[in-house]
Amino acid sequence: MNCFPCCGPQKNKQSNSKREHGSTTQQEVPSASKAPDMKKQRGDEGDATNINAQNYTFRELATATKNFRQECLLGEGGYGRVYKGVIPATGQAVAVKQLDRHGTENSKDFLYEVSLLSHVNHENLVKLIGYCADGEQRLLVYEYYPASTLEDRLLGNKTDEPPLNWFDRMKVAAGASKGLEYLHDNANPPVIFRDLKTCNILLGNESNNLNNAKLSDFGLAKLCGADKMNNAPPRVMGTYGYCAPEYTRTGQVSMKSDVYSFGVVLLELITGRRAVDTTKPNDEQNLVSWAQPLFRDPKKYPDMADPLLNKHFPEKDLNQAVAIAAMCLQEEPEARPLIGDVVTALSFLSTAPTEPFPPPSLPAATSVSRHSTATESEYSESESEEETSDDEGTDNEYDSSAQNHGAASAKHKENDVSSQSKKRATSKKSSRKSSTRSRNETTSADAAGGNASSSGKSSKKWKSFVGNLSHKSNSSKKSSIKEISQKSSKKNSTKEPSQKSSRKSSTKGKSSGKVSSRAESEDRSMISSHRTASSQYTGSSMSDRSSSRGSGSIRSDTNGSRRTEESMRLAMESGDEGTGPPFDRTGSSESDRR
Numbered sequence: 149m150n151c152f153p154c155c156g157p158q159k160n161k162q163s164n165s166k167r168e169h170g171s172t173t174q175q176e177v178p179s180a181s182k183a184p185d186m187k188k189q190r191g192d193e194g195d196a197t198n199i200n201a202q203n204y205t206f207r208e209l210a211t212a213t214k215n216f217r218q219e220c221l222l223g224e225g226g227y228g229r230v231y232k233g234v235i236p237a238t239g240q241a242v243a244v245k246q247l248d249r250h251g252t253e254n255s256k257d258f259l260y261e262v263s264l265l266s267h268v269n270h271e272n273l274v275k276l277i278g279y280c281a282d283g284e285q286r287l288l289v290y291e292y293y294p295a296s297t298l299e300d301r302l303l304g305n306k307t308d309e310p311p312l313n314w315f316d317r318m319k320v321a322a323g324a325s326k327g328l329e330y331l332h333d334n335a336n337p338p339v340i341f342r343d344l345k346t347c348n349i350l351l352g353n354e355s356n357n358l359n360n361a362k363l364s365d366f367g368l369a370k371l372c373g374a375d376k377m378n379n380a381p382p383r384v385m386g387t388y389g390y391c392a393p394e395y396t397r398t399g400q401v402s403m404k405s406d407v408y409s410f411g412v413v414l415l416e417l418i419t420g421r422r423a424v425d426t427t428k429p430n431d432e433q434n435l436v437s438w439a440q441p442l443f444r445d446p447k448k449y450p451d452m453a454d455p456l457l458n459k460h461f462p463e464k465d466l467n468q469a470v471a472i473a474a475m476c477l478q479e480e481p482e483a484r485p486l487i488g489d490v491v492t493a494l495s496f497l498s499t500a501p502t503e504p505f506p507p508p509s510l511p512a513a514t515s516v517s518r519h520s521t522a523t524e525s526e527y528s529e530s531e532s533e534e535e536t537s538d539d540e541g542t543d544n545e546y547d548s549s550a551q552n553h554g555a556a557s558a559k560h561k562e563n564d565v566s567s568q569s570k571k572r573a574t575s576k577k578s579s580r581k582s583s584t585r586s587r588n589e590t591t592s593a594d595a596a597g598g599n600a601s602s603s604g605k606s607s608k609k610w611k612s613f614v615g616n617l618s619h620k621s622n623s624s625k626k627s628s629i630k631e632i633s634q635k636s637s638k639k640n641s642t643k644e645p646s647q648k649s650s651r652k653s654s655t656k657g658k659s660s661g662k663v664s665s666r667a668e669s670e671d672r673s674m675i676s677s678h679r680t681a682s683s684q685y686t687g688s689s690m691s692d693r694s695s696s697r698g699s700g701s702i703r704s705d706t707n708g709s710r711r712t713e714e715s716m717r718l719a720m721e722s723g724d725e726g727t728g729p730p731f732d733r734t735g736s737s738e739s740d741r742r
């Protein structure tokens with residue numbers, strides 16, 4: 149470390165003056181190439197000429213971070229340390245990530261990846277504004293985002309902050325999904341995150357604005373060498389508990405492996421449980437393994453909800469959120485939705501209804517200490533009665549203000565809530581240890597549960613689900629879903645010519661969508677149109693879209709997967725009814741049921 153202020157090459161004046169003017173626009177030639185000790189790499193920098201970020205000298209970043217002093221240290225992750233700094237020339241606050249050397253030695257590769265990341269620009273992504281590739285040093289400079297991570301906010305122990313309420317959680321999920329959608333669909337070439345998890349989601353502190361969740365660390369796994377071991381199998385650079393099964397098995401990543409990780413994050417938001425929690429009993433340590441059997445029974449969904457929510461959520465929204473998570477967590481990558489579809493659904497769920505929502509109609513956790521995996525029969529009659537009377541007594545409290553402040557109001561069981569928070573905090577250290585530090589660890593245990601499923605069915609189901617979302621009582625939601633459907637069908641049709649037929653069918657959905665904004669009865673006809681549309685949504689489905697992006701072969705269905713998909717579909721439908729789901733284990737066809 150002693151050498152850093154002096155060993156870094158000096159940047160030329162021209163480059164500095166650009167920065168002084170706050171320029172982060174595309175640099176013609178990165179000044180690193182002009183540095184004396186970078187000569188060797190000059191002319192060997194691939195797309196370095198297309199870097200849309202400031203090239204800093206090591207000296208500048210050392211000055212910015214007070215020589216990387218401990219007091220500036222924001223934290224340390226799997227890729228290196230992050231320091232808060234202020235760029236002297238501009239006064240801009242930055243987060244400087246000093247990458248571990250491991251895997252970033254090749255300047256050409258490093259600059260190439262930096263050039264890709266430097267063009268990424270979206271409100272739900274932390275902006276890369278600069279970099280440094282002096283000598284052996286590899287640093288990335290991000291906009292400083294005064295924030296806590298979702299991990300800390302959701303699972304930490306800050307007692308001064310109220311737990312996130314349901315709609316805040318859905319807003320965070322929607323924001324994160326939009327960031328991921330940009331990486332997959334707008335970045336060119338697409339960026340695969342590879343390591344999406346709660347600690348890589350930053351939440352703004354300002355005025356409790358949770359719409360603006362930002363993803364950080366995207367693309368770093370690649371930049372730090374995931375693909376750079378030529379003579380060895382691909383390394384798994386993700387984090388245990390979040391990695392898609394195919395990624396842990398083979399090291400192969402795809403957009404669908406990101407969707408899987410997103411599903412884990414969504415499940416954490418719903419349940420308030422960690423992806424991996426070694427303080428829990430063995431069968432509950434891996435969140436996905438714990439949840440997979442519950443996905444098959446929509447009646448148990450309310451029991452999956454975070455006890456800190458104190459049942460303050462619309463049950464139908466919970467059902468739909470769980471169904472989205474279940475879809476993302478399907479074993480087969482092809483069966484998972486595209487992130488764009490997830491965005492559509494979550495954007496809808498993140499809008500709080502203007503009308504009061506009823507409490508869950510099914511037995512749910514009576515105490516925050518009971519994170520139930522119990523079957524329905526395990527709820528004693530007396531417990532149910534107790535809950536019913538409790539619910540009766542608090543029915544009036546389910547007004548919109550209660551929704552907005554949701555769990556934050558936490559009228560009930562405050563002690564339980566705080567003890568639950570503490571318990572979570574205790575589990576943080578050990579879980580972080582086992583989860584974050586498990587990079588490169590390839591384990592089949594991670595390939596939790598999950599049922600194989602048919603991708604064709606999945607896409608139909610997803611269309612149907614997005615269609616079903618419009619069956620809500622709130623008229624503003626109805627019109628918003630109409631817009632979303634229109635947008636998404638437009639997007640699909642521009643993306644893939646092969647989707648013309650599906651566009652036709654979504655047009656049907658659209659026209660019925662107009663009808664939907666009138667009355668409840670008309671709503672039903674719209675859903676039925678959506679379902680018709682979805683049943684026509686065949687060859688040009690999500691799976692085709694994904695396979696056109698090279699995500700592999702489609703496997704055949706299994707009985708287990710049919711059961712799971714049927715359960716999820718019923719969960720979606722039960723969300724529409726707003727009552728307990730009519731869970732039908734016979735697995736009759738969709739048309740039969742109607």
Ligand SMILES: Nc1ncnc2c1ncn2[C@@H]1O[C@H](COP(=O)(O)OP(=O)(O)OP(=O)(O)O)[C@@H](O)[C@H]1O
Binds near residue numbers: 226230274348
């Ligand atoms: N742009 C930023 N603005 C403000 N703080 C940041 C920024 N980026 C990172 N941080 C802080 O730095 C800490 C360390 O971040 P880092 O991304 O290195 O580690 P991590 O996300 O905890 O773990 P991992 O590297 O395994 O993903 C984070 O906890 C976060 O609080």
